[in-house]
Amino acid sequence: MKATVDEMETAAEPTEKTLLAPADGKKQRRISPLASVQLSVFLMTLMAATILLGAWCPQEAQVGQEKVFEAFDRPTAEFLVRAGITDIFHSPWFLTITALMTVNMVVVSFQRVFPKLKSYNREMPFFGGKEIGKLACNRKIDLRAGSQTAVLGQLTAALTRLGYKVKFSQGQGLKAEFGRLGRLAPTVTHIGLLSLLTGITITSWTGFNGFRPVLLEESLNFDDAKHASLWIGKMPAWTVKVVSTRRENYPTGEAKQWFSVLSVLDKDGKVLKTQEISVNNPLSYEGVDIYQSSWGLDQLVVSFNGQKRKLGLNSMGQKYAAFLPLDTDTVLIMSLSSEGKELRVFAKRKEWEAPKLLGVVPLGRTLKLGGVDMVFEKVLPVTGLQYKCDPGLPVTYGAFLIIMVGVLLASIPHRHLWCAIESEGESQALFIGGTSRKAKVGFERSLDKLIEDLGPFKEELK
Amino acid sequence: MTDLQMTLTNTAGVSSVMSLWVFIVSNFTGSKSRLKERSIKLGNWVMLIGFLCLSAAIITRGIEAERFPLSNLYESLLWFAWATMGGFIYVSRAYGIYQLGWLASLTAIIFFFYGNCLPQSQHDIMPLVPALVSYWRWIHVPPLIVSYAMFFLAGLSGLLNLYQSGRKVTLGIMILTIAMASTAIGLGTFSDKVEVYILQLMFVGSSLVGTVLGFLSLKKVDAAKSAETEAVKRAAMYDDVGYRCVAVGFPLLTFGIITGGLWANHAWGSYWSWDPKESMALVTWLSYAAYIHLRIQRELSAEKLSVVAVLGLLLTLLTYLGFNSLGFGGLHSYGKIK
Numbered sequence: 001m002k003a004t005v006d007e008m009e010t011a012a013e014p015t016e017k018t019l020l021a022p023a024d025g026k027k028q029r030r031i032s033p034l035a036s037v038q039l040s041v042f043l044m045t046l047m048a049a050t051i052l053l054g055a056w057c058p059q060e061a062q063v064g065q066e067k068v069f070e071a072f073d074r075p076t077a078e079f080l081v082r083a084g085i086t087d088i089f090h091s092p093w094f095l096t097i098t099a100l101m102t103v104n105m106v107v108v109s110f111q112r113v114f115p116k117l118k119s120y121n122r123e124m125p126f127f128g129g130k131e132i133g134k135l136a137c138n139r140k141i142d143l144r145a146g147s148q149t150a151v152l153g154q155l156t157a158a159l160t161r162l163g164y165k166v167k168f169s170q171g172q173g174l175k176a177e178f179g180r181l182g183r184l185a186p187t188v189t190h191i192g193l194l195s196l197l198t199g200i201t202i203t204s205w206t207g208f209n210g211f212r213p214v215l216l217e218e219s220l221n222f223d224d225a226k227h228a229s230l231w232i233g234k235m236p237a238w239t240v241k242v243v244s245t246r247r248e249n250y251p252t253g254e255a256k257q258w259f260s261v262l263s264v265l266d267k268d269g270k271v272l273k274t275q276e277i278s279v280n281n282p283l284s285y286e287g288v289d290i291y292q293s294s295w296g297l298d299q300l301v302v303s304f305n306g307q308k309r310k311l312g313l314n315s316m317g318q319k320y321a322a323f324l325p326l327d328t329d330t331v332l333i334m335s336l337s338s339e340g341k342e343l344r345v346f347a348k349r350k351e352w353e354a355p356k357l358l359g360v361v362p363l364g365r366t367l368k369l370g371g372v373d374m375v376f377e378k379v380l381p382v383t384g385l386q387y388k389c390d391p392g393l394p395v396t397y398g399a400f401l402i403i404m405v406g407v408l409l410a411s412i413p414h415r416h417l418w419c420a421i422e423s424e425g426e427s428q429a430l431f432i433g434g435t436s437r438k439a440k441v442g443f444e445r446s447l448d449k450l451i452e453d454l455g456p457f458k459e460e461l462k
Numbered sequence: 463m464t465d466l467q468m469t470l471t472n473t474a475g476v477s478s479v480m481s482l483w484v485f486i487v488s489n490f491t492g493s494k495s496r497l498k499e500r501s502i503k504l505g506n507w508v509m510l511i512g513f514l515c516l517s518a519a520i521i522t523r524g525i526e527a528e529r530f531p532l533s534n535l536y537e538s539l540l541w542f543a544w545a546t547m548g549g550f551i552y553v554s555r556a557y558g559i560y561q562l563g564w565l566a567s568l569t570a571i572i573f574f575f576y577g578n579c580l581p582q583s584q585h586d587i588m589p590l591v592p593a594l595v596s597y598w599r600w601i602h603v604p605p606l607i608v609s610y611a612m613f614f615l616a617g618l619s620g621l622l623n624l625y626q627s628g629r630k631v632t633l634g635i636m637i638l639t640i641a642m643a644s645t646a647i648g649l650g651t652f653s654d655k656v657e658v659y660i661l662q663l664m665f666v667g668s669s670l671v672g673t674v675l676g677f678l679s680l681k682k683v684d685a686a687k688s689a690e691t692e693a694v695k696r697a698a699m700y701d702d703v704g705y706r707c708v709a710v711g712f713p714l715l716t717f718g719i720i721t722g723g724l725w726a727n728h729a730w731g732s733y734w735s736w737d738p739k740e741s742m743a744l745v746t747w748l749s750y751a752a753y754i755h756l757r758i759q760r761e762l763s764a765e766k767l768s769v770v771a772v773l774g775l776l777l778t779l780l781t782y783l784g785f786n787s788l789g790f791g792g793l794h795s796y797g798k799i800k
Contacts, residue, residue: 037755037759040755041752041755041756044748044749044752045748045752047748048744048748048752051741051742051744052666052741052742052745054736055738055739055741055745055790056662056666056738059736061736062735089736252589254591255591255592256589256590256592256595257592257595258592278592279592279595280595280596280725280728280729282728282731289731290731291729291730291731293730386730386731386732387731388731388732390727393727396733397724400720400723400724403716403720404713404716404717404720407712407713407716408713410709410712410713410754411709411712437758438709438757438758439702439705439706440698440702441557441699441701441703442557442702445557
């Protein structure tokens with residue numbers, strides 16, 4: 001049975017209309033305006049423009065509002081804050097676009113993408129010379145008499161080598177298909193995107209996160225954790241104690257890695273787990289992950305003639321320094337490196353150009369400053385701990401994997417090719433043609449190569 | 463940097479310059495002459511030599527540094543030039559193209575030159591900051607750099623499609639737009655005299671205006687050029703080449719974004735934090751997702767798709783170099799030189 005040209009084209013690369021049209025000729029199902037591809041592209045453009053704006057303007061949620069005022073003059077910063085651009089990813093505008101994109105994606109998935117799966121196993125009909133001649137890419141070659149079997153044999157071998165699946169018709173023809181898996185790309189990608197939405201929703205409803213700088217021997221709890229307003233999760237009852245923390249340096253003095261030994265403690269102080277963490281190596285306990293996020297020396301403890309004094313340390317490049325005003329003109333400056341093993345003590349008076357070194361004192365030792373004994377008691381490091389609980393993560397990771405597979409499948413071009421050998425008077429003609437929506441020129445070139453290899457059988461190329 | 467590494471890098475740079483000239487000469491020979499065929503072959507060979515030298519230079523740098531050699535702007539530029547040359551060799555084998563050759567060589571030269579002008583501290587092998595001490599670095603970064611190079615080649619193919627289809631006004635506008643955007647990045651990297659907002663405006667403004675004007679000017683067609691059968695065939699071929707580059711680049715970008723999310727989650731406990739660079743990578747991803755939808759679902763004309771591909775090139779440029787050179791902050795500041 002010969003198919004019409006319209007049927008042929010749709011068979012080769014099924015269009016939305018024919019795919020959604022029931023095979024028994026019932027009226028075609030109506031597609032919602034929300035499933036429009038134009039709407040998808042329009043929303044993608046709006047989303048991209050909004051994200052671009054958010055990437056350009058410092059975001060309060062990441063860097064705080066003060067950075068906005070640092071980056072712009074006051075009137076501009078105030079305008080940006082009022083317009084919601086400084087927190088654009090939580091603005092009604094962005095949430096509306098996200099909601100619209102979600103609806104669009106769900107409707108597109110169920111009305112356009114998933115129904116195409118029904119046609120995945122649909123067999124394409126065999127085409128005759130007339131139908132092949134109407135395909136977008138087609139050739140006609142006059143063959144030598146009696147060469148049809150050899151021609152079809154050679155074409156079959158060549159197409160099989162190229163990865164096509166070849167089938168013969170009862171008469172003198174064949175059909176071949178390449179990259180059928182590629183047709184699954186939209187379905188797989190959309191399943192991945194919908195799974196991603198599911199994962200994000202689970203995280204939003206049940207997850208929490210936060211950051212806390214914790215001093216040595218102090219504990220982290222989750223009282224100030226952040227979570228969504230619509231939240232049905234549960235906070236852990238246990239806490240995390242910083243047992244020790246240190247910094248590892250390169251020989252040049254720059255930070256190579258930060259380490260903290262953490263112990264998970266229950267309500268009664270019983271140790272449930274102990275682990276050393278570092279950047280890129282977190283601690284995980286009951287679904288909560290604790291990350292080494294930053295590190296520094298926070299406080300210096302010294303004593304003057306037996307009287308202890310805690311001084312705040314400031315980061316000064318590779319050194320830390322504490323400042324102790326002695327009177328209106330004199331400041332005692334104490335500096336130390338990140339190892340915290342040796343304290344350098346300086347004095348600076350207004351009239352001096354540079355501070356004067358008074359002495360160097362190792363940890364636990366005494367430095368005589370006139371009539372005062374100054375003891376370098378200890379240094380308190382602070383470790384920056386980031387924590388998060390993300391119950392939707394397995395679904396999200398699964399979605400990432402599915403999206404990757406879908407995107408990889410999309411790079412496979414789906415091609416159909418038909419051949420028919422027909423008698424025209426005393427001579428015979430080979431009609432060969434096909435369709436490839438993604439890489440047409442590449443397909444045409446492969447077709448021409450097939451024909452070129454048929455040289456010995458050709459009578460004349462028209 | 464060892465002498466061997468410097469020699470290999472310089473050889474790759476010189477090879478790019480040589481292949482550029484050979485490809486340019488091939489454009490002025492007869493359309494089917496033997497000289498043209500030979501010069502194209504020579505150009506491809508010179509490019510291949512450059513590619514191999516650069517591969518060796520990157521490997522020796524890795525051996526010298528005792529780590530994966532992709533941790534600062536200079537090293538990423540070497541990778542970008544390597545991927546551009548490799549990408550061209552890949553598509554030229556499939557299509558036998560030649561005009562793209564000189565554009566690919568020119569791109570590699572510009573990036574070599576850009577890398578060469580960076581301060582010595584970028585050329586020197588420096589220790590890694592704690593956040594970069596991870597196996598994720600070689601999983602996350604190379605696919606992104608290769609995807610950027612493929613998107614560049616797609617954009618360049620778009621320019622050639624516009625030329626072959628007789629859209630010379632559009633071509634002029636798009637070239638001017640790319641030049642403006644590149645100038646903004648160059649000034650942002652090497653000059654402190656121009657205000658950062660002016661540079662941002664220069665980049666984003668010219669890209670926006672250029673793209674809109676590019677679309678509007680598509681109706682202006684050089685009738686003589688568009689009537690040439692050969693030109694029409696070449697235009698279709700460059701459209702195909704552009705799509706093939708996107709078909710390679712898009713999965714790599716997706717992989718790069720996803721692995722970036724996995725790394726961020728592993729290191730900081732959050733796979734997405736709307737950091738400027740990751741946001742920009744998402745914008746680029748969305749633009750190519752739109753390109754693919756427009757191509758497959760809407761069957762947009764090759765010329766319109768070419769303008770979209772050039773817009774993609776501009777967004778790629780902004781993602782890759784713009785965010786560090788035009789004063790955007792964020793977690794991905796390792797590429798900053800100031």
